[in-house]
Amino acid sequence: MKFVGANKITFVTCFVLALSIYVALHGFNLHGVILSFTQDSLRNGSVSDQSDFVSKDQLYLAIDDDDEDVSRLRYDYYGVSCPFAEKIIGNAVNEIYKARPGIAPSLIRLLFHDCFIEGCDASVLLDADESQSSEKEAPPNLSLKALDVIASIKSELERTCPGVVSCADILVMSTREALALAGGPSYTLKTGRKDSLFTFKDIAERELPSPRSTLSQILASFASRGFSAQETVTLLGAHSIGITHCTFFKDRLYNFSGTDNPDPELNPGFLQELKTKCPFSASASSPSPCPDTGFAPSLSASDYHSNYGLSSENDGVIDLSFNNEGGPLNFGSRYYRRLLQNKGVMYADQQLMASEETATWVRAYSSDPLLFRRDFIKAMVKLSSYHVLTGPLGQVRTNCSKVLA
Numbered sequence: 001m002k003f004v005g006a007n008k009i010t011f012v013t014c015f016v017l018a019l020s021i022y023v024a025l026h027g028f029n030l031h032g033v034i035l036s037f038t039q040d041s042l043r044n045g046s047v048s049d050q051s052d053f054v055s056k057d058q059l060y061l062a063i064d065d066d067d068e069d070v071s072r073l074r075y076d077y078y079g080v081s082c083p084f085a086e087k088i089i090g091n092a093v094n095e096i097y098k099a100r101p102g103i104a105p106s107l108i109r110l111l112f113h114d115c116f117i118e119g120c121d122a123s124v125l126l127d128a129d130e131s132q133s134s135e136k137e138a139p140p141n142l143s144l145k146a147l148d149v150i151a152s153i154k155s156e157l158e159r160t161c162p163g164v165v166s167c168a169d170i171l172v173m174s175t176r177e178a179l180a181l182a183g184g185p186s187y188t189l190k191t192g193r194k195d196s197l198f199t200f201k202d203i204a205e206r207e208l209p210s211p212r213s214t215l216s217q218i219l220a221s222f223a224s225r226g227f228s229a230q231e232t233v234t235l236l237g238a239h240s241i242g243i244t245h246c247t248f249f250k251d252r253l254y255n256f257s258g259t260d261n262p263d264p265e266l267n268p269g270f271l272q273e274l275k276t277k278c279p280f281s282a283s284a285s286s287p288s289p290c291p292d293t294g295f296a297p298s299l300s301a302s303d304y305h306s307n308y309g310l311s312s313e314n315d316g317v318i319d320l321s322f323n324n325e326g327g328p329l330n331f332g333s334r335y336y337r338r339l340l341q342n343k344g345v346m347y348a349d350q351q352l353m354a355s356e357e358t359a360t361w362v363r364a365y366s367s368d369p370l371l372f373r374r375d376f377i378k379a380m381v382k383l384s385s386y387h388v389l390t391g392p393l394g395q396v397r398t399n400c401s402k403v404l405a
């Protein structure tokens with residue numbers, strides 16, 4: 001019996017070995033395809049300097065551009081270099097989620113804010129240093145959470161496979177796990193993202209959509225990143241979990257567009273409910289003062305904040321899941337049903353009803369949770385792969401908040 005057992009082990013070892021050789025060859029063949037494609041374009045004269053001495057890596061660089069990056073992500077990218085990476089991330093998210101279920105929406109928002117600004121490159125996680133101020137300091141990012149979750153998973157992975165798993169990949173994989181725990185759909189993800197060397201505070205401040213955006217602003221901002229109107233409606237379904245601070249919609253309750261009256265579009269019953277949770281305060285009519293400088297909103301300060309208000313510490317919050325209205329499987333659909341009743345919390349949310357095209361998708365998702373889940377998977381996979389750094393571009397940080405020296 002012992003002998004047979006040993007044989008079995010030898011057989012398994014050989015099989016695994018053969019499989020990895022096959023995978024290695026297969027990988028090499030794929031590289032060959034890229035090479036011959038490159039040589040074709042060299043022959044066609046699109047790259048001028050043809051040399052027999054050009055190494056594979058140089059050729060790789062020669063064909064590199066933004067559109068090539070996504071195609072270089074792979075399933076099981078860490079299969080050899082860190083085989084338990086996905087397991088470690090999954091277990092960690094599970095453990096943290098038990099104590100803090102709020103990490104699910106917070107991670108989803110963190111992913112959105114990272115990917116939307118210069119792609120999914122963990123640029124949002126970097127601290128300020130001598131050479132650059134941090135994206136985290138941009139007003140829309142001041143209310144981000146769960147950065148500590150990524151940091152703690154990163155340090156666990158650094159103990160197992162030092163310097164291997166990028167922060168950008170940890171963010172997309174952790175978010176996928178958290179979303180599934182929160183009742184959202186699950187999906188498979190390619191990996192191989194690299195981390196940026198830069199953080200983009202000014203771009204984040206300018207380009208993250210404001211809760212006071214109009215539909216055309218929202219659609220333009222998503223369209224410039226390749227997302228259709230339908231995909232934009234789909235992604236906003238993430239607003240069916242998590243929280244929103246009163247600051248981001250309080251003007252709708254007390255002084256909408258300087259009228260001293262509520263937003264006439266708001267459902268009257270819902271208006272009363274929101275007023276109870278977000279009582280009138282001096283800052284209701286104009287966005288709150290800068291907490292870092294402490295000065296009351298002067299003209300320039302309120303201009304600064306009118307794009308994206310800042311939340312103060314004693315600001316109330318609204319539960320976007322409304323006590324899990326409709327049950328966890330209503331992830332997404334409940335958001336659209338609420339929009340149909342004029343119960344969008346932010347002005348930007350309710351704007352999805354402002355055109356026939358987007359309203360059609362709101363109606364479709366409100367009545368067909370499975371359609372929503374299918375589309376949400378596609379949109380999240382697309383968002384998670386938006387404008388990634390791969391191959392020789394970027395780096396793998398060892399600490400997610402610091403560029404590798």
Ligand code: HEM
Nearest residue numbers: 105106108109112143209210211235238242243244245248
């Ligand atoms: C027009 C586009 C969007 C605007 C204006 C917007 C704005 C906001 C604002 C102001 C908050 C409240 C933050 C707070 O009070 O702490 C929020 C929360 C959230 N957003 Fe968005 N968002 C947009 C799109 C998205 C997208 C595309 C996603 C993901 C796919 C997303 C996911 C979330 C989640 C999950 C939360 C809850 C966060 C938490 O509980 O920590 N948002 N959003």
Ligand SMILES: [Ca+2]
Nearest residue numbers: 066069387388
């Ligand atoms: Ca890129």
Ligand SMILES: [Ca+2]
Nearest residue numbers: 114117119123
């Ligand atoms: Ca980014």
